[in-house]
Amino acid sequence: MRSQDYGRDVLAGPKRRKVPEVAAEPGLVVEDPASGFCGAVVRFEQGRVVLEDRHGRERLFPLNPAGFLVDGAPVTLVRPAPRPPAAARRSASGSVRVEGLRARTARDSRIWVEGRHDAELVERVWGHDLRVEGVVVEPLDGVDVLADRVAGFGTGPARRLGVLVDHLVPGSKESRLVERLRDPHVLVTGHPYVDVWQAVKPASVGIAAWPEVPRGVPWKDGVCAALGWGEPAEGWRRVLAGVSGFRDLETPLIGAVERLIDFVTEPGSGGF
Numbered sequence: 001m002r003s004q005d006y007g008r009d010v011l012a013g014p015k016r017r018k019v020p021e022v023a024a025e026p027g028l029v030v031e032d033p034a035s036g037f038c039g040a041v042v043r044f045e046q047g048r049v050v051l052e053d054r055h056g057r058e059r060l061f062p063l064n065p066a067g068f069l070v071d072g073a074p075v076t077l078v079r080p081a082p083r084p085p086a087a088a089r090r091s092a093s094g095s096v097r098v099e100g101l102r103a104r105t106a107r108d109s110r111i112w113v114e115g116r117h118d119a120e121l122v123e124r125v126w127g128h129d130l131r132v133e134g135v136v137v138e139p140l141d142g143v144d145v146l147a148d149r150v151a152g153f154g155t156g157p158a159r160r161l162g163v164l165v166d167h168l169v170p171g172s173k174e175s176r177l178v179e180r181l182r183d184p185h186v187l188v189t190g191h192p193y194v195d196v197w198q199a200v201k202p203a204s205v206g207i208a209a210w211p212e213v214p215r216g217v218p219w220k221d222g223v224c225a226a227l228g229w230g231e232p233a234e235g236w237r238r239v240l241a242g243v244s245g246f247r248d249l250e251t252p253l254i255g256a257v258e259r260l261i262d263f264v265t266e267p268g269s270g271g272f
Contacts, residue, residue, distance in 0.1 A: 019066040023080040031069040091128040092245040109160040109264035111137045118196045133265045155185035162260030165190035187263040189256035194219050199253035205242035
């Protein structure tokens with residue numbers, strides 16, 4: 001028969017308290033109870049931890065179970081888990097962001113775009129990349145002056161021009177003007193849209209699609225009237241505010257700008 005007078009096993013010893021494990025992160029202050037040495041964790045050497053006291057003296061200690069005190073309580077120091085590598089920060093264009101960037105002298109090579117809106121959009125998405133490379137973007141104020149501007153620029157192997165043109169499609173006025181250029185130091189790329197506004201995805205500016213504009217009506221004026229955006233200046237502010245990175249742009253514009261940046265930054269294309 002089993003007696004009801006006996007509870008727990010009287011022969012069993014007292015349960016041992018589990019000593020917590022603590023990651024020996026740099027700066028953690030611990031004490032070695034055997035020697036009384038108190039110091040901060042600074043590093044590991046040959047499987048042992050190095051502590052440094054307030055006088056700058058260092059000592060090595062083995063990582064014994066329950067071998068240290070933290071705030072007077074025994075702990076077992078363990079190596080910290082390896083930290084995953086920090087993800088590379090990306091610029092608005094998707095390239096790896098260069099931290100601590102310092103301004104560099106501008107290249108002799110340039111990128112030209114048709115107007116101010118084109119320049120502001122390129123800056124919004126590729127500005128970081130262009131500053132890293134020392135590339136200046138300048139507005140042409142219309143492709144009609146392209147040939148004269150190229151002649152006056154004075155191109156060469158280390159003085160290249162990349163030109164971004166709107167509505168560069170077969171048979172357009174823009175394509176006819178570009179075809180007259182015969183300069184190996186000039187690269188012209190473009191997109192099929194009537195205006196650079198259209199190169200911004202409609203969803204990014206909160207619309208289902210860019211409206212059709214009747215022939216003879218200035219495109220920006222027609223768009224703003226159809227969408228109730230007021231004057232083109234207000235419309236452009238809405239468009240630019242909707243762009244935070246390359247994912248807000250249509251693929252043809254992205255490819256066109258990337259090719260220009262590659263062209264004007266090739267070795268020997270600008271003195272770097």
